[in-house]
Amino acid sequence: MRPRALDEMVGQHRLLDAGSALRRAVASGRLHSMILWGPPGCGKTTLALLVAEYAEAEFRAISAVLSGLPEVRKVLAEADARFAAGRRTVLFVDEVHRFNKLQQDAFLPHIEKGSILFVGATTENPSxxxxxxxxxxxxxxxxxxxxxxxxxxxxxxxxxxxxxGLGGRGIAIDPASLALIADAADGDVRRGLTLLEIAAELAEGEGGRISEATLAQVLADRTRRFDKGGEQFYDQISALHKSVRSSNPDAAVYWLARMLDGGCDPAYLARRLTRMAVEDIGLADPRALQMAIEAWETFDRLGSPEGELALAQLAIYLASTAKSNAAYVAWNEARADVRLHGTQPVPLHLRNAPTKLMKELGYGASYQYDHDAEGGIALDQTGFPDAMGEREYYRPVARGMEIRLKEKLDPLRRARAGARAARGDGAE
Structure with missing residues (x-):
């Protein structure tokens, strides 16, 4: 059932509808080398075949999974000979992302020369x-x-x-059942046709009608598209993280369910949810980190599927509670200062002085013991290297528990700045 003309292609309306640039190029035979990026069963191979058909070119296909550099060189040499005889070659490379840099470089001079019209197919991000x-x-x-x-x-x-196809075999199926097969195909035309073929074979022994019972048997083990190490994986974990960050518990639990359904390692999801508790909730709700660790431990003890509910509860809580990345920002700014200022000496008043020599050298001199100071804080005592001066990394937000921290830190910082100004060792 592979389409033999552009009009038989299904889907890809943006690229192939009447008037589109790619359709005009294919139909006219004036084509360019291209990379076709898309999920399985969306028409990449079919489009490559049609490119060769409309360009009146020889079609050669190799798979990056099965072919090595010697075979690539052989195919390219044949294309060069064909080009010298006045005929072009459409070279279709399936799973092109599996070729390494050296193998990919082998195609470059032949694309430049025009001896091949290169069509690479990939399910992964070409970038x-x-x-x-x-x-x-x-x-x-x-x-x-x-x-x-x-x-x-x-x-x-x-x-x-x-x-x-199946015409003339007396196969009957109602529209609702056909729609169920299309749903089970999950965007993959090839899968849909395979499911229909299996159902038809079973139905031939039942008078040719694909019954609900037959269809239930065929679709019992349906799976969704999910690549544990590819583009879809990272897109979905990004969607989960951003749903938590934007306080959308419904979206968060949906993406968690999608990833677990696709076979994602629950331990990976527990680790990422714990990171969200630290990065996006932080001190706005310190309970979030504790809940993340407990949910992780609960899954380890219960396993699947019972333990998945603990991860779902965690995702819902993280998405619903107050958010702050103030600690995350503070940490990154502090790390940046460490890289910028290098190995600054610890101020003498902050150094420990366990020996007589150290005391004579001034270690610990002028240190003010905060518990003896008024209010329990020595306001005019710096905690930073002298060359850096005071820094302010942590800026609590007015959300959740950080409201309390902000109420404490804001006046304290103003008082410290005033004490330093009064001492004359720096402006606010």
């Missing part, structure tokens, strides 16, 4: 997986998961087509 030299010679076209409506259209075409 991260392909080298800049190859990217600069190709246009990247982003393909999307195919919608349910478009998959239904492809399934209906398969049911009607007697030459390549």
């Amino acid at each position: 991260f997986e392909l080298n800049s030299a190859l990217l600069s010679r190709c246009r990247v076209h982003v393909l999307e998961a195919v919608s349910r409506e478009d998959i239904v259209a492809a399934l209906e075409r398969a049911l009607d087509d007697g030459e390549r």
Whole structure:
């Protein structure tokens, strides 16, 4: 059922609808080397075949999973010979992101010369997986998961087509069941056609009608698209983190469920949720960190699926409670000052003086014991190296528990600045 013309393609309306730049280029045969980036079953291979068809070029396909550099060189040599004879080659490289830099570089002179029309297919972000030299010679076209409506259209075409599909075999299925297959395909036309074929084979022994019972059997082990180490993985953990940060517990628990459903390691999610408790909630709600550790421990003890509820409760709480990144900002600013100012000596009054020599050298001299000072704080005593002067990293926000910290620190900092000004060792 692979489309043999542009009009048979389903999905990818932005790229291939009438009047679009790519459709005009393919239909005219005036094409450019390209990278097709999209999820499985969205039409990357089909589009490459149509490119060769419309360009009246030889189509050669290699897989980066199965092919090494010797095979790549052989295919390129054949393309050069074909080009010398006046015929171009569309070289389709599936899973191109799996080629290393040396293998990717092998295509460059042939793209430049025009002996090949390079079409690379990838499910991973080309910006991260392909080298800049190859990217600069190709246009990247982003393909999307195919919608349910478009998959239904492809399934209906398969049911009607007697030459390549299931037409003439007496297969019957109601529209609602067809929509269930399209949903189970999860944006993958190839998966949808496979599920329909399996259901049809089972139905042939039942008079040709795909019943609800047959369909339930076929769809029992349906899985969602999820790549534990790829683009979808990082997109989804980003969505979970940002949903927590924006105080949207409903979205947070949805993305948590999506990742667990896709097979993500729960320990990884527990670790990331703990990071959110530190980075985005911080001292606005110190209980969040304690809850994160407890949820992590609970999952370790209960396992799946019972322990998943502990992670869900944690995600909901983190998204619902007060937020502050003031401690996170303070830590990063302090680290930046450490890198900027280098190894500054500790001020003498802050040094310990366990020996007589150290005392003679001034270690600990002029140190004011805060518990003996009025109010329990020595206001005119600095805690920073002399060359740096006072710094203010931690700026609590007016949310959650940090309201209390702000109420304490703001007047204390003003008093310290006033004491230093009165002593004459620096302006506020």
